Amino acid sequence: MTDSETTRGRLRAFAVALAGGVAAVGGSYAAAGLTPAFAAAPVSAVVVANTPDAVVTWSIQTLGDLGHQLGFALALALTVGLFGAAVGAAGALADRFGLPGWPFAGLAAVAVAFGLSGALGPGLAAGAGAAAVVAAAEFGVRTAPDRSAVRRRVLRAAAASAAIGGVGVVLGSRRGGDSTGGSPAADVSADVRELLTEADGKSLDVSGIEPLVSRDFYQVDINSVDPDLNAESWSLRVTGAVDEPRDFDYETLTGMDAEDRFVTLRCVGESLNGQKMDTAVWTGVAVTDLLGDLPGECCVMARAADDFFEEFPLAALEDALLAYEMNGEALPRGHGYPVRLLVPGHWGEINVKWLTELEVLEEPQDGYWEKRGWHGTGPVETVAKLHAVNHLDDGRVQVGGHAYAGTRGIEQVEVSTDGGETWTTARLSDPLAETDAGEGESWSGPDVWRQWEHTYDPDGPHEVVVRATDATGTLQPREESEAFPSGPTGWVSRRVEP
Ligand SMILES: Nc1nc2c(c(=O)[nH]1)N[C@H]1C(S)=C(S)[C@@H](COP(=O)(O)O)O[C@H]1N2
Numbered sequence: 001m002t003d004s005e006t007t008r009g010r011l012r013a014f015a016v017a018l019a020g021g022v023a024a025v026g027g028s029y030a031a032a033g034l035t036p037a038f039a040a041a042p043v044s045a046v047v048v049a050n051t052p053d054a055v056v057t058w059s060i061q062t063l064g065d066l067g068h069q070l071g072f073a074l075a076l077a078l079t080v081g082l083f084g085a086a087v088g089a090a091g092a093l094a095d096r097f098g099l100p101g102w103p104f105a106g107l108a109a110v111a112v113a114f115g116l117s118g119a120l121g122p123g124l125a126a127g128a129g130a131a132a133v134v135a136a137a138e139f140g141v142r143t144a145p146d147r148s149a150v151r152r153r154v155l156r157a158a159a160a161s162a163a164i165g166g167v168g169v170v171l172g173s174r175r176g177g178d179s180t181g182g183s184p185a186a187d188v189s190a191d192v193r194e195l196l197t198e199a200d201g202k203s204l205d206v207s208g209i210e211p212l213v214s215r216d217f218y219q220v221d222i223n224s225v226d227p228d229l230n231a232e233s234w235s236l237r238v239t240g241a242v243d244e245p246r247d248f249d250y251e252t253l254t255g256m257d258a259e260d261r262f263v264t265l266r267c268v269g270e271s272l273n274g275q276k277m278d279t280a281v282w283t284g285v286a287v288t289d290l291l292g293d294l295p296g297e298c299c300v301m302a303r304a305a306d307d308f309f310e311e312f313p314l315a316a317l318e319d320a321l322l323a324y325e326m327n328g329e330a331l332p333r334g335h336g337y338p339v340r341l342l343v344p345g346h347w348g349e350i351n352v353k354w355l356t357e358l359e360v361l362e363e364p365q366d367g368y369w370e371k372r373g374w375h376g377t378g379p380v381e382t383v384a385k386l387h388a389v390n391h392l393d394d395g396r397v398q399v400g401g402h403a404y405a406g407t408r409g410i411e412q413v414e415v416s417t418d419g420g421e422t423w424t425t426a427r428l429s430d431p432l433a434e435t436d437a438g439e440g441e442s443w444s445g446p447d448v449w450r451q452w453e454h455t456y457d458p459d460g461p462h463e464v465v466v467r468a469t470d471a472t473g474t475l476q477p478r479e480e481s482e483a484f485p486s487g488p489t490g491w492v493s494r495r496v497e498p
């Protein structure tokens, strides 16, 4: 063989191995969807776990959600690389013995997939994808009349692998994704339906802002692939400084008297006028109803199936809810199926999803985000958002948004249309029902946002500024700060052209 033939042969083997890797990932995704059974899921978890804290923090601040997507793209590339290496090695081995490569490529892909996620179906699908592409390439090369036909056929096999990947994406996105436990909307209890109707009726008629119960609830996760838990095998362990560790299953929890509550969540890492603040009606059991009062003075560590963990004062659990329904349906997978914690008035991060354990601590410890420099375990800051600037047909301008102050509640929102010189009181949506926390319970108040709206005659270009006052009479702080480390503060302002 000449040098150039050897080089060509190697290139060809590389291209086939890579195509086999892509097809294996496509096959795995087709069978698993975006669930932990997908071969890239454990790779992604390893990438997340091995990203230095400083890089995570920097990425959140400067790249936002893009950083998350880049991390997942890296995990996908690594997974293709792993499969490709296995397919390539299998092909080289088969070649040495003069055997066809495709069965070995297929087996190698099954082994890699199974080794990664331990799931048999997606493993077999990965193997089938890799075997098909390698078989097509081998057949094409063997029967090619000349060298340029060889190249064309290898390229065709690569194109086939892209097609398998594409079909995998279509099939996989049907299966995995944000599936819920799936109780049909017809099952929605009369109580929840009443609350949803109430929220609908109280929502202001302002285009461009979410209604009082969000249509599109934001989602923030440490991982790209969410846990896919089974309610039947789920349990909540109570451990640490307790008399005796205890265990509660889903049936026990859902068999108890339930409460329905409006709760707003807001992420400490969002930008001041960002969109990571939303509201739903949640159904669940008060933590104290299930556990009684937990002993201790200090704090509690909440742990989850995705290895997330957050610590906060034990006292905050007194008002907390173990939620298993959202807007009357089983908790969607992306929001913590089967059970999540809701801690009224606190930043989103301690509202732990896929909850598996509450450990009572005697000494404070850092949670997942606090280890990375954040301070997001306390009560939320007061905020008024400005999301809608509507130019009405009659020439007037309508501005609107949401205001939220945790369990302190919102008392008023003021709007300035002259850059903060003068202020007018905005119209507020009526407060949502103070849902009953049950007899003898000490729940501090409704933890829910309100909408605000102001319509006026504009007079040339101007600066709109908005600020909220909470129900303790405290004005939202004017001082501007970034999200890192303890949540964004400041008054939202926006230049408006009439
Ligand atoms: N198990 C687990 N719980 C979690 C998170 C997570 O990554 N894993 N993210 C937290 C953060 S930072 C926020 S802001 C809220 C968001 O809840 P949502 O995704 O339901 O909107 O969940 C919190 N609970």
Ligand SMILES: [Mo]
Pocket: 220, 266, 267, 268, 269, 348, 349
């Ligand atoms: Mo968050």
